[in-house]
Amino acid sequence: MNLYEMKYYLIFIGVLFMGLNLVSQTNIELLSYEPSECKDVFFKNWHKIQNRILEVNKNEYSLNYKICVVTSCDGAEGGSVELKGDTLNLMFHGSRYYRVHTKKVNDSIDEIFEEWVEPMSECKCMYNLLFKIKGLPIKSYVVKANGKRIRKSKHKFKLRRTLPAFDVVGNDTINYIDICGLKQGVHVSYLNDGRLRSKMNYLNDEKISGLDNVNYNFNGYGKVETFMLNKKYTIRKFYNKGKWVKTCDTDGTYDEGTNCKYIN
Secondary structure (H helix, E strand, O other): OOHHHHHHHHHHHHHHHHHHHHHHHHOOEEEEEEEOOOEEOOOOOHHHEOOEEEEEEEOOOOEEEEEEEEEEOOOOOEEEEEEEOOEEEEEEEOOOEEEEEEEEOOOOOEEEEEEEEOOOOOOEEEEEEEEEEEOOOOOOOEEEEOOEEOOEOOOOEOOOOOOOEEEEEOOEEEEEEOOOOOEEEEEEEEOOOOOEEEEEEEEOOEEEEEEEEEEEEEOOEEEEEEEEEOOEEEEEEEOOOOOEEEEEEEOOOOOOOEEEEEOO
16 A cells, blocks of 8 residues: 555545544433422522532433533523533523524625524522433543533532631630631621620521621610521610610611510
C-alpha cells in the first residue's frame, strides 16, 4: 500500500469510527422521567442551592440518574436526554408551547421563526428529577443539567468556606456559620453599651424563632421587643421598671401592631 492509498485508508477508517460514534450517541432512549413535587425554597436561599447528582444506579432495563435542581415553579414538567461523546445532558423544562411567527426583513421578505416558549415564573422550587435511560453504556460521563456541569455531592448548598465559624460563651456554642456560609442555631448580638440587641434561632440562614430586635427607650416605653414564634412576629412593650404591659401582632416592624393584648 503506497502513501496515497494509506492516506485514503486512514480517512475511511476515521469516517467509519465517526459513524459508529454517532450511532452510539443516538442509540439511547429515555424510558421515563419522574419529577418530584415542588419543594419550597426560602427566597434568600434559592441561588445558594447547588444543582447536583444525588445518585446513579442501574437495573436490567436502564441506567438511572437522580439529580436535584432549583428552577422556576412548574419548571420541571418535562424531560429529555442527549448524549454527545462522553457528555450526558439531562434536560428539563416547564409547561411550554410551540410558536411560529414571522419577522419582516424588508418589504418583500419575511423571516419565519419557530421556537418553544416557556412562560416565566418568579417563584422558585427545588425538584428531585429521576431519568431512566435505556441503551446507555455503564461508564463515567460528564453530566450536565440543561447544559451546565453538575457533580455528585452530599451538600445541598454551595460550599463557601473550608471550616465553620462560631463563638463559645460558657458551655454554649453561638453565632455558628457553617461551611456553606449559612447561619445555624442561636445567634446573639449586643449594642455597643453591652445591652442585648437580638437572640434569634436560624435554620439554613432563615429566621425560625427568638428575639429579633430590642429597642430601648422607644415611644415612651423602657423597652420594645420584636419577637418571632412559628415565623410569626409579635411586639412586646415594657415600662421603665421592666413591667410587661402590652403585646401586639406585627409584620416585624416597630408599628402599633394589631390584635393587642394588655397585661395588668
